[in-house]
Amino acid sequence: MANYNLSEGALEVIMRGGEYEHPILQVLAVKKIASGVDKQRFRMLVSDGKNSISFAMLTTQSNDKLTSGDVSEFCVIKCLKFITSIVNNTGKGEQRVLLILELEVIATGEQVGGRIGSPKMLDVATSAQESVQSSSNRPALNGTASTSTTTARIPNQNAQVVTQGTTDISNMPVHPISSLTPYHNKWVIKARVMNKSAIRTWSNSKGEGKLFSMELVDESGEIRCTGFRDAVDKYYDYVQVDKVYYVSKCILKPANKQFCSLKNDYEMTLAAESIIQECTETEASCLPQIKYNFVTFDKIPHAEPNTVVDAIGIVKNIGDLQTFQARSTGRELKKRELLLVDQTNTAVTLTLWGAEAENFQGSNNPVVVAKGVRVSEFGGGKSLSVVSSSNIKINPDIQECYRIRGWYDAEGSNIEANNISAKSGLGSFSAPWMSFKEVTDQGLGNGERGDYYQVMGTILLIRSENAVYKACPTPECNKKVVDLENGMYRCEKCNREFPNFKYRLLASMNVGDWSGNQWVSMFNDEAEKVLGMTAQEVGARIEQEADAMSAIADKAHFKQFIMKCRVKQETFNDETRLKTVCVKVDPVNYEEYNNHLIERIQQLMG
DNA sequence: CCCCCCCC
Numbered sequence: 001m002a003n004y005n006l007s008e009g010a011l012e013v014i015m016r017g018g019e020y021e022h023p024i025l026q027v028l029a030v031k032k033i034a035s036g037v038d039k040q041r042f043r044m045l046v047s048d049g050k051n052s053i054s055f056a057m058l059t060t061q062s063n064d065k066l067t068s069g070d071v072s073e074f075c076v077i078k079c080l081k082f083i084t085s086i087v088n089n090t091g092k093g094e095q096r097v098l099l100i101l102e103l104e105v106i107a108t109g110e111q112v113g114g115r116i117g118s119p120k121m122l123d124v125a126t127s128a129q130e131s132v133q134s135s136s137n138r139p140a141l142n143g144t145a146s147t148s149t150t151t152a153r154i155p156n157q158n159a160q161v162v163t164q165g166t167t168d169i170s171n172m173p174v175h176p177i178s179s180l181t182p183y184h185n186k187w188v189i190k191a192r193v194m195n196k197s198a199i200r201t202w203s204n205s206k207g208e209g210k211l212f213s214m215e216l217v218d219e220s221g222e223i224r225c226t227g228f229r230d231a232v233d234k235y236y237d238y239v240q241v242d243k244v245y246y247v248s249k250c251i252l253k254p255a256n257k258q259f260c261s262l263k264n265d266y267e268m269t270l271a272a273e274s275i276i277q278e279c280t281e282t283e284a285s286c287l288p289q290i291k292y293n294f295v296t297f298d299k300i301p302h303a304e305p306n307t308v309v310d311a312i313g314i315v316k317n318i319g320d321l322q323t324f325q326a327r328s329t330g331r332e333l334k335k336r337e338l339l340l341v342d343q344t345n346t347a348v349t350l351t352l353w354g355a356e357a358e359n360f361q362g363s364n365n366p367v368v369v370a371k372g373v374r375v376s377e378f379g380g381g382k383s384l385s386v387v388s389s390s391n392i393k394i395n396p397d398i399q400e401c402y403r404i405r406g407w408y409d410a411e412g413s414n415i416e417a418n419n420i421s422a423k424s425g426l427g428s429f430s431a432p433w434m435s436f437k438e439v440t441d442q443g444l445g446n447g448e449r450g451d452y453y454q455v456m457g458t459i460l461l462i463r464s465e466n467a468v469y470k471a472c473p474t475p476e477c478n479k480k481v482v483d484l485e486n487g488m489y490r491c492e493k494c495n496r497e498f499p500n501f502k503y504r505l506l507a508s509m510n511v512g513d514w515s516g517n518q519w520v521s522m523f524n525d526e527a528e529k530v531l532g533m534t535a536q537e538v539g540a541r542i543e544q545e546a547d548a549m550s551a552i553a554d555k556a557h558f559k560q561f562i563m564k565c566r567v568k569q570e571t572f573n574d575e576t577r578l579k580t581v582c583v584k585v586d587p588v589n590y591e592e593y594n595n596h597l598i599e600r601i602q603q604l605m606g
Numbered sequence: 607c608c609c610c611c612c613c614c
Contacts, residue, residue, distance in 0.1 A: 202608055211608055228607055259609045269607085326612045333612055353611075378614070387611050 003116055004076040004107055006049035014084060015053060015096050015124050024106065026116050027075050028052060044071075046098070047119035055097040055124060057179070074109035076116075083220060085179045095124045099179055101220065169246045169275050176220030180266060182252040190279055191216035191223075192244045192287045195371075195391055199232055212236050213389070215262060216247065222291050224260050224267040225250060231270035244279040244287055259389070261308040261372045263293050292371060294400065297346035300384070301420050305377040311370045311384055312400050313340025314408045315362045316347060316417070324477070325493055336360055340368055340384075341417045343407045349383040349421035356386060362394065365408065367401045369393040379583070380431075380452065383421040431564050433596050437515035439567060445578045450568030452583075456593055457511040457563045459530060462553035467527075468538050471504040478504055478524070503539030505531070511563065511582070520565060520580045529585050530556050561585040562593065 010023035029045040042058040058071070071077065081102035086094055175187040194215040201210045213226040225247070227235055239245065250268035260267060270276075295309045303309060319337035326333050336357035338350045350370060352360055362368075371391040373384040386392060395401060404412075434444070434453035444451040472479045472491035481489035481501050489501045505527035510519050528534055531552055533541075541548040564584040569576055 200608075200610095202610090204608090206607070209607065213608080226608070256609070322613080324613055328612070329610095331612075335613070351613090374611080385611080387609095389609090389611095 001112070001114060001116060003049065004112065006047070006076070006116055008048055008050040008117075010048045011046070011051045011053055011098075011122055014082075014098060015122055017084065017096070022078050022080060023048065024076060024078050026112070027071060027073065027077060027109070028115060028119075029054075029073060030071065044100075046077075047116070049117040050119055051122040052119040053098060053122050053124055055095060057097060057099050058103075070105045070108065071103070072109040074112045074114055075105055076107040076112055078104045078106055080104055083176055085175050086173045097124070097179075099176060099220070101178065167275060169248045169277055170279065172246075172248075174246070177216065177218045177223050177264070178221035180223065180252055180268070182254075182266065185249065185252075188246050188248040189216070189218060190244060190246050190287070191218045192289065193239055193241050194222070194290045196236075196239060196241050197389060199236060200388075214239060214241075216245075217288055217291050219286075219288060221264055222262045223264045224255065224262055225270065226267065227270040230272070231274070235270065235276055238278075239276060242289070246275070246277045246279055248275045249273045257304075257307050259308060261293060261310050263291070290371070292369065292398075292400070296344045297340070297342045297348045297420065298344035300346075300348055300375060300382050303375045303382065305375055305382070307375050308372050308387070308389075309375060309384070311340070311342075311348070311350070311368075311373055312404055313342045313348065313350075313368055314365050314404060314412065315339070315368055316341045316365065318360065318362055321357055334358055338362070338368065339419070339421075341408070341412060342404060343412070345412075345415050345417045347417035347419040347421070349419075351383065351385040352392070353386055356392065365413070366394050367396075367404055369396050369398070369401060381419075381421045433600075435515035436511075436513050436518045439518070440516070445567030445569060445580075450566050452564060452566050454562060454564045455511075455513055456560065456588060457513055457582075458558060458560050459556050460510045460512045460517060460558075462507055462509040462530075462556060464547075464549035464553050467507045467549055467553070468503055468505055468535060468542060470501040470539075473498050473500050473502050503535040505535045505538065507531075518565075518580055520563070520582045522582045522585070526582060526585045530559070530561065532556070560588050562588055 004026070005024055006026055007020065007023040010020045010025070013020045014023065025046045025048055027044050028047050031043050043054070044056040044058060045052060045054045046056045077100075079100050079102075082098060082100045084096050084098055086096050169188045172188045174190045177189050177191060180187060180189070194217050196214040197212050199210055199212045202208060209229045210232050211226055211228045212232055213224055216223050216225055249271065251271050252266045252268050255262070255264055255267040292310045292312070294312050295303065297311070297313065300309070315338050317339035319339075321334060321336050323332060323334050325331065334354055334357050336352045338352065338360070339347055340350050341347045350368065350373065369392070370384065370386070371393075372387070373390045374387045376383055376385050431452040431454040434455055436455065439445075439453060444453065469480050470483065470489060471477075472481050472489075472494055474491070474494055477491060477494055479491050479493040481491050481498070484490055484497065488497045488499060490497045505522075505524045507522045507527040507530070508519065509522060509530075510517055512518075522530065524535055531538065532555070533552065538549070538552060541552065562585070563582045564586075565580050565582050567578055567580045570579040
């Protein structure tokens with residue numbers, strides 16, 4: 001059997017805290033450790049041909065390799081990035097474990113076909129003495145380099161003992177963030193505070209309180225840490241963004257991806273016994289500043305709505321500042337939409353709110369780096385929205401920023417991007433063909449967010465009552481105005497009176513297809529297409545002749561259109577019913593419609 | 607233990 005150049009003797013060096021560049025190891029066994037919340041962690045038995053160790057862990061960054069079957073029994077791997085950590089949760093006293101952060105598969109298990117050599121199990125037990133001797137003066141973790149370094153540290157006589165908590169934890173062995181799990185609570189991490197939230201209060205049926213959260217980073221990974229109530233008083237002012245702290249004795253629990261974009265399966269909570277202690281050593285400077293897990297825009301259509309992601313893009317277009325009232329709270333809201341593009345030639349809308357929307361300045365197509373923005377879905381498109389925990393930077397001094405700048409200046413500015421935030425239209429919006437009977441039989445619209453479908457519909461009857469109304473003249477506001485009978489019109493939404501108004505259509509109509517019929521609502525722009533008149537023209541006709549609407553509607557009766565409809569549950573006066581809105585009408589494209597019919601006929605015939 | 611984050 002070929003020996004695949006295993007790095008004989010490498011494990012002895014590494015497991016004593018020494019350095020070894022890109023060791024080549026054979027995987028002898030792989031085991032999922034702890035199921036349930038921790039299903040993404042794997043323990044491996046690895047060999048260098050001479051020795052083997054059973055405490056090698058694969059961290060989440062490499063797990064796609066493992067689940068896809070690349071890393072399997074007998075395969076040979078090159079460890080590109082790894083660290084060691086001393087743990088005390090294996091039931092065998094203090095032991096050093098190997099954490100592989102990044103690897104390359106050199107030969108698959110199938111190709112190798114069996115164990116190489118006769119490796120002997122290495123004793124990985126450590127004594128406090130040994131860990132001190134083996135540790136170097138270098139930073140505890142060095143994830144960017146291809147070398148390993150030990151995580152044990154020489155106790156630093158110069159370390160200042162800070163008075164948060166009674167125990168000095170700066171002398172204890174430091175663990176990488178990526179090694180933390182809920183199954184192990186004896187650890188100390190050394191991490192930089194990337195970001196700290198404002199203090200927020202809450203009040204609900206379960207009680208009330210206050211909280212803040214911060215994001216911690218080291219060379220191995222990142223984690224969110226939240227403090228409630230007393231912890232807010234104890235640590236909020238003490239902890240400062242960009243500084244480095246030793247942190248210990250927090251409670252770990254599974255992270256919720258809906259609220260956090262950090263790459264960690266867990267997050268932690270400060271408890272009464274937790275310790276946070278500032279690190280004043282010079283070696284703190286080697287810890288990373290901030291970590292981004294950028295998602296390219298072409299992936300956003302597939303992202304789960306309401307999850308939180310990191311994004312980077314060039315500002316292609318800056319929308320106007322818009323002001324409106326929130327329907328739910330009545331509060332005045334300000335927003336501004338930015339259109340961002342990236343190297344995948346994809347454009348996405350990023351919505352800024354409040355002061356950030358008002359004050360946004362961005363000439364010369366700057367780069368926007370958005371950490372922790374929320375994916376939202378509207379009208380079949382996906383967009384990004386800033387939330388309170390988001391962090392927006394313009395042209396920050398990071399490598400990705402220069403890369404995207406280079407792309408845009410060289411070619412990106414000349415290319416038409418695919419806008420994934422565009423609602424309906426040709427973009428990503430596609431609604432399945434349905435008949436009204438199928439819509440009813442299949443119970444569409446009974447879900448949370450409503451369903452879209454398209455139908456070849458015939459207008460059977462347009463209600464002439466209230467089909468046109470006098471609306472607020474403000475461009476973004478279409479609220480019906482109150483005629484004050486003195487030449488002025490009042491908009492309750494804008495809380496203003498105007499000498500003028502605009503006409504808007506809101507048509508209710510009965511639409512039929514071969515299977516049945518359905519009442520649908522249609523807003524202004526689509527109703528204008530159906531009537532073949534603008535709202536203004538309709539309004540003017542009615543001003544001349546009060547009952548002109550029935551004649552206008554009659555002209556549209558029995559016309560056929562392809563209608564894209566949304567059916568959704570609506571609750572009004574405690575009564576829930578299905579409401580259908582026709583969001584788009586198009587002239588019948590017979591070629592497309594016939595193709596659909598032919599397909600259905602073929603389905604029927606099997 | 608929060609996790610609301612708004613509108614079309």
